[in-house]
Amino acid sequence: MKDYHRILIVSNMIPDKKHPSYGVFVKNFIEQMEHLHLPFDVSAMYMSDGKLSKLLGYIRFYMKTYKSILSGKYDLVYVHYPSFSFIPVNAARLVRRFDIMTNLHGSDVIPLKRIHKIMNLNTAAAVKKSVKVVVPSEYYKSVVVKKYGIPQNRICVYPSAGIDTDVFHPLPEDGLQKLREEYGIDKDSFVIGFAGRLVTTKGWKVLLKALVRSDKLKNTGFRVLIVGDGVDGDKLDNAIEKMPAYIRENIIRYPFLDQKKLAEVYNLMDVLAFPTLANESLGLVALEAMTTGVPVISSDIAAPSYYIKDGVNGYKFEVGNADRLAECIDRCISDPEKHKSLKTGALGTAQKYSSTEAENILGKLFIPGR
Numbered sequence: 568m569k570d571y572h573r574i575l576i577v578s579n580m581i582p583d584k585k586h587p588s589y590g591v592f593v594k595n596f597i598e599q600m601e602h603l604h605l606p607f608d609v610s611a612m613y614m615s616d617g618k619l620s621k622l623l624g625y626i627r628f629y630m631k632t633y634k635s636i637l638s639g640k641y642d643l644v645y646v647h648y649p650s651f652s653f654i655p656v657n658a659a660r661l662v663r664r665f666d667i668m669t670n671l672h673g674s675d676v677i678p679l680k681r682i683h684k685i686m687n688l689n690t691a692a693a694v695k696k697s698v699k700v701v702v703p704s705e706y707y708k709s710v711v712v713k714k715y716g717i718p719q720n721r722i723c724v725y726p727s728a729g730i731d732t733d734v735f736h737p738l739p740e741d742g743l744q745k746l747r748e749e750y751g752i753d754k755d756s757f758v759i760g761f762a763g764r765l766v767t768t769k770g771w772k773v774l775l776k777a778l779v780r781s782d783k784l785k786n787t788g789f790r791v792l793i794v795g796d797g798v799d800g801d802k803l804d805n806a807i808e809k810m811p812a813y814i815r816e817n818i819i820r821y822p823f824l825d826q827k828k829l830a831e832v833y834n835l836m837d838v839l840a841f842p843t844l845a846n847e848s849l850g851l852v853a854l855e856a857m858t859t860g861v862p863v864i865s866s867d868i869a870a871p872s873y874y875i876k877d878g879v880n881g882y883k884f885e886v887g888n889a890d891r892l893a894e895c896i897d898r899c900i901s902d903p904e905k906h907k908s909l910k911t912g913a914l915g916t917a918q919k920y921s922s923t924e925a926e927n928i929l930g931k932l933f934i935p936g937r
Contacts (some may be wrong), residue, residue: 568699569666570935571643574607576600577632577656579625581611587825589614592851593647595728596670599926605933608646610635641665649693650675650686657692669693670701672727676710677846679768691715693752699932703727703849704870710846723932727849729925730858730917735830737914752835756813757789757900758859760836762829762852763843763844765797770842770866776889777804777840778814783897785813794821794832809896833859837906838881838899841865842892857881858917862909864895874920878905880912 576597580590591757593611596900600607612628615621632652636644636659643666644659646652656667673691678684694700694715701723702708708722747754759778763769772792778784778791791814793803807818833839839856846869853863853871863881865871875881883897884891898907918924930937 568935569931571666571933572606573641574600574605574643574645575632575635575639575641576607576609576645576647577611577652579611579612579628579651579718580648581609583613586614586784586823588823588829590825592727595731595922595930596647598613599922599929600933602926603770603930603933608635608639608641625651632656633659636665637662643668646670646693648672648675650683650690653693657689657696667693667697668699668701669697670725671707671711671848672703672914673845673848675739676707676714677848679845688827697721699723701725701932702810704873706870706873707848724748725928725932726854726920726925727851729920729922730851730854731826731922732858733881734826735833735855736856738834746831746834750831750835751788755786755788758792758836758838759789759896760792760794760833760839760856761842762832762839762856763841764783764795765795765799765803768843768845769795769797770844770887771803772806773842773844773887773889773892774840775810777842777892777896779810780890780893781896782893783900786830786902789817789900791818792821792832792835793818794824795831829855830859833861836861838896839863840892840896841871842884842887843868843871844886845869847871854917854920857913858921860910860914862899862906862913864892864899876912876916877905880900880916881909 578593581593582589582591612624615624632655643654644877645668646656647670649669674683675690678687700721702711703726705816708724761774804879807815833856839861841863850871863875865883866874866886867883868886875883877883882895884895
């Protein structure tokens with residue numbers, strides 16, 4: 568690769584105090600760029616609440632990005648989420664020349680809504696004009712190669728900044744016991760976790776069905792920790808209210824948490840349920856949980872199907888199959904020794920996705936000869 572002297576990072580997602588998880592991987596990517604001492608500026612958009620506010624936010628973001636490129640003399644523009652972020656970059660390239668790198672995520676290539684299908688035209692344009700295309704997983708790489716027909720040597724697999732092991736790591740037993748007391752969770756309770764946006768495609772309905780269908784939970788002390796916010800928040804609350812009392816009374820809800828708090832909650836879990844219905848480009852939640860030593864029970868779909876290994880670091884089940892998810896939960900409860908080995912396997916898998924490994928990939932991408 569070339570030795571770039573001035574880089575502009577463009578993203579329509581970046582976290583703020585009000586939305587600490589929104590595009591947190593972009594924030595982590597920026598921190599790795601700083602650590603590598605690379606010369607860059609950022610043009611990014613914070614999350615907006617409400618349609619009008621979002622529209623105005625995009626207009627400001629596009630204008631700022633366009634002006635920055637024309638006035639900044641950048642020799643590289645690095646674009647996250649090109650489906651929505653590439654418009655001002657493409658317009659500026661009509662005026663002056665610069666290299667483009669494109670970092671693809673989720674709906675950039677695999678549309679979830681009608682608007683994504685339309686905006687994916689920007690993704691196609693960005694991929695065509697990029698000197699390098701960055702993707703979060705081997706699964707997503709295979710999708711991109713098939714859809715756009717670009718050579719594999721133009722694609723770099725970089726797992727969205729990886730997982731920060733200074734934040735996400737297993738706590739020692741005494742620290743874990745103190746944490747359980749702080750969160751009001753009995754030391755003998757089996758804790759099932761769920762984390763992510765509360766939307767239908769994340770599979771929260773599948774999890775609730777599985778809790779009811781589990782045989783072991785009826786006679787086991789347990790807690791269910793649900794972390795996240797989203798458009799289905801009220802639907803989730805209403806569904807919980809209609810559940811049997813022995814389940815309803817053991818579900819604890821948390822909003823989106825900053826990474827420090829999220830790492831604490833992962834440590835409380837004995838297993839993470841990841842019942843996604845979507846073609847996950849990476850599945851960051853599952854990898855974060857495994858980095859704290861938590862086995863994952865995941866839908867057998869997309870990127871998680873590549874790194875979740877049955878009986879090694881968790882279990883996989885057919886997409887949407889609540890009965891099979893219930894069986895996997897029961898298996899974890901009924902065989903403590905096997906569950907211990909799953910925790911060890913989860914930590915082993917997570918090492919490959921650490922932020923240190925990800926930063927090494929980024930260094931090779933930007934620094935010639937590294």
